[in-house]
Amino acid sequence: MTVRASRHARRLGRLLVTPSVVALLAWMIVPLAMTLWFAALDYRLLDAGPARFAGLANFAALLADPGFYAAVITTLYLLALALALSVGGGLVLALLLDVAAFGRGALRVLVISPFFVMPTVAALVWKNLMMSPVSGVLAWIAQGLGLPAFDWFAHAPLVAVAIIVAWQWLPFAALIFLTALQSLDSEQREAAQLDGAGPIAMLRYLTLPHLARPAAVIVMIETLFLLSLFAEIFVTTGGGPGNATTNLAFLIYQQALQSYDVGGASAAGLVAVVLANIVAFFMVRLIGRSLTA
């Protein structure tokens, strides 16, 4: 009786999830298959003739291109820098918010607000209002201190982009850390207090280990988004100067919509997918350890 009922329930269950499975397949598999197909074509929008099958020629060209390796390095460098800034800054912010005695609610709203600013706007604000060597706030501060204004996008374009991205992700990191801090068992803190732990020891032996897990989650989620960073680069530097801020996503954009090379762009896109998977693999292993610990 129960066996039949559960078999029936299982069939019904399969039937009910079918639409979403079909939709997911259509959304994922079809574009992926098309990208695979385009990557194997010599398909340029400016050529009059039909696209011809080119085998692995697009990949060979990509791997022979020094610009590609530069883009990979730029992608990873940007990722590391933005992660370090947002996780580090988020941690400090969360620790400060955790001890804030009054105005915590208002502070929290202020802290989260960068998250609501869309990337293009954030990048424009930073470019024109903060980092501009002529009219920017940072230049004004430098002047007030008697220092020469620093032209961020000319002399440290990658760092500038990383700062903008980190600013956008700071609230996310800070809020996750703050939530984790507030879930730290108060009796553990008291036990450490009786054991003679001062603020520094408390931070080192109790708080930071407790935050390892949320930190892992933050790194994982930010990595997913930062590997495909585009809008901030497009708005501020356009990949330059030279190709100093051209990451993989921007390289693909240049191939597809500036060189009109669909085949080359598809090949680069597939390589980016592989790269993202490699990074994700190591991230998950690294983080998996701290999650099971």
Add this chain to the structure above:
Amino acid sequence: MSQIELHGITKRFGDHRAVDRIDLAIARGGMTVFVGPSGCGKTTLLRLIAGLEDPDEGRLLIDDEDMTGTAPAQRGLAMVFQSYALYPHMTVRANIGFALKLAGMARPEIDARVERVAAMLHLTPYLDRRPAALSGGQRQRVAIGRAVVREPRAFLFDEPLSNLDAALRGRMRVELRRLQQELGTTAIYVTHDQAEAMTMADRIVVFRDGRIEQAGRPLELYHRPANRFVAGFIGSPAMNFLAGPRAATFGAAEIAIRPEDLTVAAEGWSGTVTVVEHLGAESYVHLVLEDGAPLVLRSRPGEEPANGAKLRVAPVAAKVHRFGSDGLALG
């Protein structure tokens, strides 16, 4: 000789006096148990002694030294928490040795002391595990080990056994008491369980609403409760309380009689048996008297009356506790 002295300690939370002008001296080397219903202030008082809360009024002396405003770590007290509060990312070894490490003790000495305490608590095989890989009883022992290793002036126990199952709780009670006597360290033990208080204490302090109701040796409280509250709180099953004309014949507003001090008699109060609890070594007979007052009497096994039987019971006259209308015991 007392080791910890409280003088007029008061703690308010808003308008509520959680601890209300407590004067208490805690004897050196003994086990003092704070007992009372939840919200009576016993845990708050323990936290005040530990330094986790600051009193609004009063003074705290430890070894004749004023420690009212001293930081918790400098008081030389070790506390065992109800949740154990083990550090989850540290091994058992690191958990036990944490205080010594913070105190700057040399590594070999820390190791030696941790090993010694672990052997005492049967934790040696688990030293390199983390708390998540331990059973409840083992975690409990780690928490105790963390307190013992510091060789503190006194132990503070905050309901340490309440998260264990009944069988383990019974064992740990005895083990904890044996350990404390072996070490000869002063201990304050907070519980809401009067049976735990009776079995463990050298001295019991009964709290209610932030005040001390009575303090004394366990059997002193059992045989001579100072008031109605203590009489009802200590002992299980609880005392039988009777008011009205039955109390008046003893010259009191209310009388209380323990179940073992009631006997079946030819002359006495008549009632009907409603429930008989067979516990093996003894039985408890629940009666309802003619006016509806409930009564419990202890009976030897094999002699208990049948359900629904009518019988007469009388108290052992010398064992009747008499209370005035203010709830205080009459001499």
